[in-house]
Amino acid sequence: MNPYKSLENHIVQLPLVPSHAKNRAAGYLIYGSRNVLIETGASQSNPVILSALNSLGLIPDQVDAIIVTHIHLDHAGGAGLLMQQCPNATLLVHPNGKKHLCNPERLIAGAKQVYGKDFETLFDPILPVPEERVQTVSSGDTFDLGDGRELQFHETFGHARHHIIAFDTESRGLFSGDIAGVFHDRIQERTGQSFCFPNSAPTQFDPVEMAASFDLMISLQPASLFFTHYGKAEKAVDLLKATREWIPFFSEVCISTYRNNPSLSFLTDYLQENMLAYLEKEGITIDELDVQNLRFDNNLNAQGIIAYEQRLQKGSAR
Ligand SMILES: [Zn+2]
Numbered sequence: 363m364n365p366y367k368s369l370e371n372h373i374v375q376l377p378l379v380p381s382h383a384k385n386r387a388a389g390y391l392i393y394g395s396r397n398v399l400i401e402t403g404a405s406q407s408n409p410v411i412l413s414a415l416n417s418l419g420l421i422p423d424q425v426d427a428i429i430v431t432h433i434h435l436d437h438a439g440g441a442g443l444l445m446q447q448c449p450n451a452t453l454l455v456h457p458n459g460k461k462h463l464c465n466p467e468r469l470i471a472g473a474k475q476v477y478g479k480d481f482e483t484l485f486d487p488i489l490p491v492p493e494e495r496v497q498t499v500s501s502g503d504t505f506d507l508g509d510g511r512e513l514q515f516h517e518t519f520g521h522a523r524h525h526i527i528a529f530d531t532e533s534r535g536l537f538s539g540d541i542a543g544v545f546h547d548r549i550q551e552r553t554g555q556s557f558c559f560p561n562s563a564p565t566q567f568d569p570v571e572m573a574a575s576f577d578l579m580i581s582l583q584p585a586s587l588f589f590t591h592y593g594k595a596e597k598a599v600d601l602l603k604a605t606r607e608w609i610p611f612f613s614e615v616c617i618s619t620y621r622n623n624p625s626l627s628f629l630t631d632y633l634q635e636n637m638l639a640y641l642e643k644e645g646i647t648i649d650e651l652d653v654q655n656l657r658f659d660n661n662l663n664a665q666g667i668i669a670y671e672q673r674l675q676k677g678s679a680r
Pocket of ligand 1: 521
């Protein structure tokens with residue numbers, strides 16, 4: 363089966379790695395008079411990306427830009443290797459992320475600490491991107507896709523302080539990285555109902571900034587959302603509004619729960635139980651793999667909420 367999914371408006375969805383399960387991290391290729399990739403995944407994603415280009419009749423020299431919504435390794439770990447393979451591409455990243463992609467020592471050390479001996483299989487190599495090939499982008503910046511089409515960038519904090527989103531003027535789709543949350547397209551494909559919740563994965567979750575980012579995304583009135591985790595969602599504004607409603611639960615409710623019972627596994631269970639109860643109330647049926655996927659996400663969500671609580675205690679949260 364062809365692993366790429368052709369979407370409308372000259373957009374192709376690619377399954378990137380790493381992820382703990384199949385189809386949990388997506389990259390998007392916009393092709394036409396200019397060719398742009400959004401998200402690289404880890405270096406292990408490169409064969410998928412190169413073969414997708416090939417199947418569109420493109421060679422790597424024809425890639426004009428590689429955009430990473432933020433520098434977490436499941437989004438940007440393979441940027442250095444891919445930039446070597448695409449000699450004419452410019453890398454677009456938020457200013458706060460640039461130095462880490464050009465000098466990835468800290469990213470590598472952090473990943474080795476988290477993943478231990480799995481680092482090699484999951485992420486190696488993480489190569490530096492030459493500084494002169496990086497263009498920093500923030501709110502108000504655009505990228506010209508030709509034929510009157512452009513990507514408009516917005517700085518969106520709350521998940522990471524180096525996060526941007528890109529609004530495509532032709533599809534009116536928003537490439538939302540991690541800031542619009544985690545979307546489960548397999549639930550949508552099976553049930554026709556959409557389900558998404560915030561992504562509070564470590565370490566820069568900030569509910570105030572995240573709520574402001576949701577307000578910004580809603581104000582753009584996108585038609586669709588292109589989630590990195592995972593897939594394309596329609597009725598974007600309704601979904602953004604529904605997802606935004608979870609933020610007080612992730613912050614106030616989960617933090618007071620954690621203060622009463624300071625345990626990662628307790629908080630993970632608590633998030634999981636509340637999500638399953640919500641799905642049941644909404645009449646959205648899920649299967650065993652969905653439950654596992656949710657549990658993986660909620661473990662990360664709980665870790666990020668705890669990191670936020672620790673910053674609150676130190677007085678270093680905004
Ligand atoms: Zn992330």
